[in-house]
Amino acid sequence: xxxxxxxxxxxxxxxxxxxxxxxxxxxxxxxxxxxxxxxxxxxxxxxxxxxxxxxxxxxxxxxxxxxxxxxxxxxxxxxxxxxxxxxxxxxxxxxxxxxxxxxxxxxxxxxxxxxxxxxxxxxxxxxxxxxxxxxxxxxxxxxxxx
Amino acid sequence: xxxxxxxxxxxxxxxxxxxxxxxxxxxxxxxxxxxxxxxxxxxxxxxxxxxxxxxxxxxxxxxxxxxxxxxxxxxxxxxxxxxxxxxxxxxxxxxxxxxxxxxxxxxxxxxxxxxxxxxxxxxxxxxxxxxxxxxxxxxxxxxxxxxxxxxxxxxxxxxxxxxxxxxxxxxxxxxxxxxxxxxxxxxxxxxxxxxxxxxxxxxxxxxxxxxxxxxxxxxxxxxxxxxxxxxxxxxxxxxxxxxxxxxxxxxxxxxxxxxxxxxxxxxxxxxxxxxxxxxxxxxxxxxxxxxxxxxxxxxxxxxxxxxxxxxxxxxxxxxxxxxxxxxxxxxxxxxxxxxxxxxxxxxxxxxxxxxxxxxxxxxxxxxxxxxxxxxxxxxxxxxxxxxxxxxxxxxxxxxxxxxxxxxxxxxxxxxxxxxxxxxxxxxxxxxxxxxxxxxxxxxxxxxxxxxxxxxxxxxxxxxxxxxxxxxxxxxxxxxxxxxxxxxxxxxxxxxxxxxxxxxxxxxxxxxxxxxxxxxxxxxxxxxxxxxxxxxxxxxxxxxxxxxxxxxxxxxxxxxxxxxxxxxxxxxxxxxxxxxxxxxxxxxxxxxxxxxxxxxxxxxxxxxxxxxxxxxxxxxxxxxxxxxxxxxxxxxxxxxxxxxxxxxxxxxxxxxxxxxxxxxxxxxxxxxxxxxxxxxxxxxxxxxxxxxxxxxxxxxxxxxxxxxxxxxxxxxxxxxxxxxxxxxxxxxxxxxxxxxxxxxxxxxxxxxxxxxxxxxxxxxxxxxxxxxxxxxxxxxxxxxxxxxxxxxxxxxxxxxxx
Numbered sequence: 001x002x003x004x005x006x007x008x009x010x011x012x013x014x015x016x017x018x019x020x021x022x023x024x025x026x027x028x029x030x031x032x033x034x035x036x037x038x039x040x041x042x043x044x045x046x047x048x049x050x051x052x053x054x055x056x057x058x059x060x061x062x063x064x065x066x067x068x069x070x071x072x073x074x075x076x077x078x079x080x081x082x083x084x085x086x087x088x089x090x091x092x093x094x095x096x097x098x099x100x101x102x103x104x105x106x107x108x109x110x111x112x113x114x115x116x117x118x119x120x121x122x123x124x125x126x127x128x129x130x131x132x133x134x135x136x137x138x139x140x141x142x143x144x145x146x
Numbered sequence: 147x148x149x150x151x152x153x154x155x156x157x158x159x160x161x162x163x164x165x166x167x168x169x170x171x172x173x174x175x176x177x178x179x180x181x182x183x184x185x186x187x188x189x190x191x192x193x194x195x196x197x198x199x200x201x202x203x204x205x206x207x208x209x210x211x212x213x214x215x216x217x218x219x220x221x222x223x224x225x226x227x228x229x230x231x232x233x234x235x236x237x238x239x240x241x242x243x244x245x246x247x248x249x250x251x252x253x254x255x256x257x258x259x260x261x262x263x264x265x266x267x268x269x270x271x272x273x274x275x276x277x278x279x280x281x282x283x284x285x286x287x288x289x290x291x292x293x294x295x296x297x298x299x300x301x302x303x304x305x306x307x308x309x310x311x312x313x314x315x316x317x318x319x320x321x322x323x324x325x326x327x328x329x330x331x332x333x334x335x336x337x338x339x340x341x342x343x344x345x346x347x348x349x350x351x352x353x354x355x356x357x358x359x360x361x362x363x364x365x366x367x368x369x370x371x372x373x374x375x376x377x378x379x380x381x382x383x384x385x386x387x388x389x390x391x392x393x394x395x396x397x398x399x400x401x402x403x404x405x406x407x408x409x410x411x412x413x414x415x416x417x418x419x420x421x422x423x424x425x426x427x428x429x430x431x432x433x434x435x436x437x438x439x440x441x442x443x444x445x446x447x448x449x450x451x452x453x454x455x456x457x458x459x460x461x462x463x464x465x466x467x468x469x470x471x472x473x474x475x476x477x478x479x480x481x482x483x484x485x486x487x488x489x490x491x492x493x494x495x496x497x498x499x500x501x502x503x504x505x506x507x508x509x510x511x512x513x514x515x516x517x518x519x520x521x522x523x524x525x526x527x528x529x530x531x532x533x534x535x536x537x538x539x540x541x542x543x544x545x546x547x548x549x550x551x552x553x554x555x556x557x558x559x560x561x562x563x564x565x566x567x568x569x570x571x572x573x574x575x576x577x578x579x580x581x582x583x584x585x586x587x588x589x590x591x592x593x594x595x596x597x598x599x600x601x602x603x604x605x606x607x608x609x610x611x612x613x614x615x616x617x618x619x620x621x622x623x624x625x626x627x628x629x630x631x632x633x634x635x636x637x638x639x640x641x642x643x644x645x646x647x648x649x650x651x652x653x654x655x656x657x658x659x660x661x662x663x664x665x666x667x668x669x670x671x672x673x674x675x676x677x678x679x680x681x682x683x684x685x686x687x688x689x690x691x692x693x694x695x696x697x698x699x700x701x702x703x704x705x706x707x708x709x710x711x712x713x714x715x716x717x718x719x720x721x722x723x724x725x726x727x728x729x730x731x732x733x734x735x736x737x738x739x740x741x742x743x744x745x746x747x748x749x750x751x752x753x754x755x756x757x758x759x760x761x762x763x764x765x766x767x768x769x770x771x772x773x774x775x776x777x778x779x780x781x782x783x784x785x786x787x788x789x790x791x792x793x794x795x796x797x798x799x800x801x802x803x804x805x806x807x808x809x810x811x812x813x814x815x816x817x818x819x820x821x822x823x824x825x826x827x828x829x830x831x832x833x834x835x836x837x838x839x840x841x842x843x844x845x846x847x848x849x850x851x852x853x854x855x856x857x858x859x860x861x862x863x864x865x866x867x868x869x870x871x872x873x874x875x876x877x878x879x880x881x882x883x884x885x886x887x888x889x890x891x892x893x894x895x896x897x898x899x900x901x902x903x904x905x906x907x908x909x910x911x912x913x914x915x916x917x918x919x920x921x922x923x924x925x926x927x928x929x930x931x932x933x934x935x936x937x938x939x940x941x942x943x944x945x946x947x
Contacts, residue, residue, distance in 0.1 A: 043268075058263070060266075062268075080192065087843060118845060119837070
C-alpha cells in the first residue's frame with residue numbers, strides 16, 4: 001500500500017534535517033518501540049510491539065538509510081521487520097521544503113505487509129498503518145517544537 | 147500344501163501398540179531428555195530470495211544461557227535423498243520466507259527463543275518467482291545457480307541453468323495419430339494447492355555427536371536407514387558411526403520420509419562441544435519451514451473414439467516444488483508414470499516437470515503423485531463420457547486394464563494376479579446404488595448426486611529398494627523380531643507380528659518387536675513409504691521364518707528320527723505330521739537340543755530373510771519405459787454428495803471405498819486405514835490449502851486459518867469393501883493399502899458435482915468459495931434458478947406464518 005502525507009513544522013529546515021538524521025531521536029518516536037540499538041552507521045534495529053485485531057506480537061524491525069542528500073534535503077529509508085509469523089517492508093522517502101515560518105516535511109511510504117498480518121482486511125490494515133504513521137509524525141513534531 | 151485356515155491371519159487383532167498409546171507410556175522423540183542436553187531454535191528468512199550480506203548475532207550471544215550461534219557459511223554441505231540440493235542452513239543466499247539462516251543453541255528453550263529475535267540479518271533482495279509456470283520462463287530468476295554440482299540419483303534428470311529440478315518424459319505409441327483418429331477431444335487444466343501433512347507430532351530431533359566421532363540420533367521420522375545414508379553421503383561420517391533411533395512417531399503421511407533435520411542437529415551438537423542438542427519445530431514452522439506437499443498444475447488433452455475407447459492422452463504436469471525439491475523429484479516421476487491410472491491408453495505422452503520456486507520446500511504426501519494424476523484423469527473420464535453420451539461407468543469398463551493382458555503406460559505387462567479392477571468397479575456400483583437416483587430434497591436449491599473414481603497405485607521406489615528381517619528365539623521360544631519397519635500409526639507392525647505368530651504357532655504375545663527402530667539393531671529396510679511395508683518387509687519376514695524353520699526342523703528331524711519334510715510346527719511344538727504324539731516343544735530346540743546324557747545339537751536359532759525385487763527397473767530417460775513398481779493395488783471410491791447451489795457448499799453424505807488387497811491380514815487395521823484415508827481424502831479434497839501472499843509468505847500457518855476436516859464434516863456413512871485377489875508373491879497374497887484410501891475421494895466428489903450440474907471444478911479444494919465461483923461462471927442459470935426457488939420458499943414460509 002502506498003501512503004503519503006505532509007506535516008508542517010515550526011522549525012528551520014536545517015534543524016529538522018539534523019533531527020531526523022539522528023536515528024536515535026527518530027526511533028524513539030516509533031509507537032510501540034520497546035528497545036533499539038544503532039548497529040553501524042545509521043542502521044537501526046528495534047523491537048516493536050504490534051497489536052492489530054487478533055494478531056499480537058513483538059516485531060524485530062530494522063531501518064537502513066539508503067540515500068541521504070543533504071543538499072536537497074532528501075532521504076530514502078528502507079524499513080523491514082518480522083514477527084508474529086508476519087513480515088513487512090517499507091520504502092520511505094522524506095523531503096524537507098522551506099515554507100513560510102517553518103518547514104514542510106513531505107513523506108511517502110510504500111508498505112508491503114506479508115503473512116497472516118497481510119491477509120487482514122485492507123481497510124483494517126491501512127487504518128492501523130495510518131494510525132502508526134500519524135503517531136510517529138506527531139511525536140517528531142512534538143520533539144522538535146514542543 | 148497351502149494353509150487354508152489361519153489362527154491370526156485375517157483376524158481383527160487390535161494394534162500391538164494401542165496399550166502404550168492409550169496409557170500415555172509410549173515414548174516419542176519429544177520425550178527424550180539427555181544429560182547436558184541443549185536446545186536449538188532456527189532464525190529464519192523474512193525475504194523470499196536474497197543474498198545474505200551480513201549476520202550479526204553478537205546480541206544473541208549476550209542472552210544468558212546461549213552457548214553458540216551457528217550460520218550456514220561454516221558448513222557448506224549439500225544434503226538430500228534424491229536431488230541433494232539442500233543446505234543445512236542458508237549458504238550465501240536464502241530461497242524462501244522461512245529458510246533457516248542461523249541456529250541458536252542454548253541451555254534452555256526459552257533462552258534460544260529469546261536469542262533468535264536478536265540475530266540481525268541483512269539481505270540484498272533478489273527478484274523472486276512464486277509460480278512454477280513463471281519459473282519456467284527463460285528470463286525467470288534462477289533459484290539454484292549451481293545445480294550441476296548437486297549429487298542426484300540416476301533416476302532423475304535435473305536441467306542446470308533452469309529452474310527444472312527434474313524432467314520426466316514418457317512416450318508410448320503415436321499420440322498425434324491417436325488424436326487424428328479421435329472423435330472427441332477433451333482439453334482441461336487442473337490445479338492442486340500446497341497442503342500440510344498435519345500430523346499430530348511435529349518434527350523433532352535429538353542428536354549427540356560424541357567425542358569418538360559416533361553420532362546418536364533420535365528423531366520423529368518414518369525410516370532409520372535413509373537418515374543414516376543421507377548423513378553418511380553428505381557429512382562424510384562412516385555408516386557404522388551413525389546410530390539412528392526412531393521411537394513412537396505421531397504420524398508421518400510421507401512428510402517424514404525424505405530429508406529431515408538430523409544432519410543439521412548433528413552439526414549443532416558438534417559445535418556445542420559434543421553435547422546433545424534437541425530441535426523441536428513449532429506448528430507454525432511446520433507450515434513455513436518444514437517441507438509440505440507441492441502445488442500442482444495438470445494440462446491434459448485426451449482423445450476418445452465415439453465408442454468410448456480412450457486412444458490418445460497428452461498430458462503435462464508441473465509441480466511447484468518450492469525452494470528445494472529433494473523428494474519431490476520422485477513425486478514428479480510417480481505422477482508421470484501413473485498418468486494412465488487404471489486404463490489402457492495405446493498412445494500416450496507425458497511430461498512432468500518438477501520446478502523450483504521461492505516458496506516453502508516440498509516433499510511426499512500420502513499417495514505420492516497418484517492423487518495428482520488421478521485428480522486429472524478421473525475427471526477426464528467423466529467429461530469424455532458426457533461428451534460421447536455414455537455413462538461414466540461404461541466408459542471406465544471400456545477402457546479398464548485387464549491383468550495378464552494389458553500393459554501400463556511404462557510398457558509393463560500387468561501380471562495375471564495383479565488384481566481385479568472390474569470387481570472393484572462392480573462393488574462400488576452396488577454399494578453406492580449407482581442406478582438408484584438420489585433423493586430429491588424439499589429445499590430445491592440443494593441437490594444430491596453420486597460420483598465415482600477408480601485408481602491404482604504401487605510403491606514409488608528405486609528398483610533396488612530392499613528389505614530384510616532377522617528373528618531370534620529366546621529360551622522360552624518367544625521371538626524377537628528385528629525389523630526397521632516404520633511405526634507411525636499405520637499398523638503394519640501388528641500385521642507382521644501376526645505373520646510370525648501364525649507361522650510358528652505361537653501366541654501373539656510371544657512375538658516382540660522393539661518399538662524403537664535402530665540402525666544398529668534392526669534389520670535393514672530401505673524405507674517405510676508407498677504402502678510397501680507389509681509387502682516387502684512381510685516377504686522378508688516370511689523368508690526369515692522359513693530360514694528359522696529349516697534350522698528347527700533339522701534338529702527335530704534328528705531327535706525324532708524323521709525326515710524334515712514330515713515335520714510341522716503346531717501350537718509351539720514340532721510334530722510329526724499325522725503322529726501328533728511324536729513332538730518336541732519349541733523351547734527344547736531353539737537354543738539347541740540337549741539329550742539326556744548332556745550331548746547337544748543345533749544351537750540358538752536365528753532366522754534371516756530378505757526382499758529384493760528382481761523385475762523392477764529404472765525407466766528409460768527418453769521414453770519412460772520400464773517396470774517401476776513391485777505391485778499394483780486397484781481400488782475405487784464412490785460418494786453421494788449434497789450440493790448447496792446457493793452457497794457452493796458440498797456435504798458428503800456417503801463414501802464407499804473398495805480395494806483389491808489380495809489378502810486382508812488384519813481387517814481391523816484395514817478398516818482403520820480406510821476410515822482414516824477417507825477422511826484425509828475428504829479434508830484435502832474439500833478444505834485444505836496453504837495460502838501464500840504475493841511475497842511468498844504463508845498467510846494461514848495455523849489450525850485456526852488452515853481448515854482441516856472436523857467432526858461435523860464426517861459423512862454419516864463410510865462403507866469399506868475389500869476384494870481378495872491374491873498376488874502369488876505377496877505375503878499370503880497381500881498388497882499394500884496405506885495410501886490408496888485417499889486417492890479416489892476428491893475426483894469422485896468432483897465427478898458427482900459435474901454429473902449433477904455440469905460444473906467443472908478443476909481446482910482443489912472444492913470449498914464453497916471455489917465451487918460458488920465455478921457455478922456462477924459456468925452455470926449462472928442454475929444459480930439464478932436456485933436463488934429464485936429459495937426466495938419463493940421464504941416468501942411462502944412468511945405467508946404461512
